[in-house]
Amino acid sequence: MNLTEIQHDILKEIMNISVSKAATQLSVLLNDKIQMEVPEISFLTLSKARESMPEDEENAIIYQELTGMLSGRTYLVFQGKDSLFLAQAVLGDAFSRSNDKPQFYEHEAMMEIGNIVISACISTIANLLKDRIALSTPVYMEDSLPRILLAQSNDSDIVLLIRTTLHASRRDIPGTLVMVITSELAGSLINKLPRFFELIEKRP
């Protein structure tokens, strides 16, 4: 499936707005300034998508399943497995007070970070395209993203890959937001892109 130049541009703008919303929520959660890269958008096979990612890197990954207008998964990927640092940033003193179950709260905090960032992004996409996207509850894993993608899909699947990186200014743990949309519903997403213009036209 190929996107026309205008379709690509609309999709990029929708993703830009949606990821900006996610970055804002992450900024509130971490009390830090978040810088984001312009989202990359491409249709490719899952194997090609995996090739563009570091194979052996261990990641702390939170993902949620998407159903409804879109079908696929959205992953929030942090380099390394040091989620302790992020859990402390979110929970502050309460994290030290909960040190009877540190790993429980570490993983819990990561799932809540993922839930807030992914939900903010997906809600914005749904609102811009005037449709609904259901989200599963978040799942936390420590593995490399290419291995997880391979375990969850087939290498020959055509997917819409949307990827951007969020950098917290005071913390050296970049988070990458990766959306893998299955091609069947990527078509319906593209058909709905004109709704973005309807929304703009209705604004005063």
Add this chain to the structure above:
Amino acid sequence: MKKILVVDDSATSRLLFRMHFPKEYPATIEEANSYDSAIARAGEIRPDIIFLDYNMPGKNGIDVARTLIGSGSSAKFILFSANLQQGVLDDAQALGFTKIIEKPITKEKIVSALKVITP
């Protein structure tokens, strides 16, 4: 003294709620982590205010409110979620939710919700 029930499957989110809840506000806070535990706990304590997360395993926060309203609860419902799709907002408003606040939770957001209930 108001009785508040916080319903969220995330222990982190419930902990953040307690961290940010204004200490000067006279209230007791109880917790539930699922649809079933929320219905059971609400039946026991008869809360005045229920803060509900939307996205939970199985039934969501709006389902909790719908069941409690159907069983005669007079609690005020506040939705707190990062998933503020228009369809979710429409469902919450149709059920008469008093306030909708966006995660992540902050003290200011909790105070603004409490002000709507007890100005």
